[in-house]
Ligand code: IPM
């Protein structure tokens with residue numbers, strides 16, 4: 357290792373569909389930023405996803421998980437393929453990683469960037485959805501009985517633990533303290549009264565303790581407000597399913613899924629956090645060279661921020677803003693070239 361060069365070990369898990377295409381762009385830009393800012397990434401390739409599963413039947417073997425645990429962070433492309441039945445890769449790889457690595461916060465910022473055209477400009481849309489990421493309806497509780505009869509019954513249970521809710525709300529409150537000092541709990545406490553009461557009580561306790569202003573919106577109303585009056589939101593804290601849905605809506609309002617970034621965080625830092633664009637594997641456009649890598653690049657910026665490389669993270673963000681402001685690009689290559697040029701100019705000014 358060269359003296360004076362900080363090294364971060366990052367597992368690169370490109371996954372399926374457009375995942376490899378968009379993370380290749382993000383990876384090159386991270387290296388470019390590192391060269392300017394005195395760090396290097398020791399990339400470790402993780403061969404997981406549909407192809408490995410179809411080849412070997414393996415989703416997340418122990419040695420692969422052990423290797424991921426040793427990384428400082430994980431950059432993930434996308435998981436999911438039409439050649440594998442729905443749920444196999446999602447549950448067996450993505451959700452398993454979120455749970456094994458205790459990635460209990462899914463951080464999903466959505467900001468209307470200046471270059472994004474459309475009727476939403478001027479609405480003040482700048483929110484961060486803090487989605488609980490290991491519990492709720494995604495915990496895997498439930499099952500099927502009386503299969504194959506007219507009374508076949510399928511249940512999915514929403515798991516909400518005091519500790520799980522509290523650590524997520526604490527993270528959101530900390531984020532709110534660094535931003536506007538406000539946090540909105542989104543739930544459906546008028547119907548989901550058991551989980552709702554727990555979330556409400558914990559949010560009230562944590563907000564009072566941390567001096568945060570707490571608002572509340574039912575999830576259906578929150579969808580309406582996000583479209584009609586998004587300025588009322590800053591940090592939104594919510595459960596796993598509501599956060600999944602709200603973050604797609606927030607993405608649609610801020611330029612589409614192509615731009616949406618996320619961090620699956622282990623805020624306790626007992627292991628690596630995992631960064632991925634919100635979009636899926638988009639098999640319909642895989643290989644066409646048209647995937648937008650901006651969501652992956654912005655996810656890599658979240659990763660650099662998490663690794664303490666704040667200046668480099670800020671430059672990746674600014675590069676995306678600058679490319680958007682000059683009209684964006686229509687191909688993956690076009691985005692990559694434009695972002696690289698902008699990043700180089702940021703370096704020149706520094
Ligand atoms: C997301 C995705 C995943 C989720 C799927 C692929 C399991 O939609 O990251 O938002 O629901 O969490």
Ligand code: MN
Pocket residue numbers: 600601604
């Ligand atoms: Mn989703």
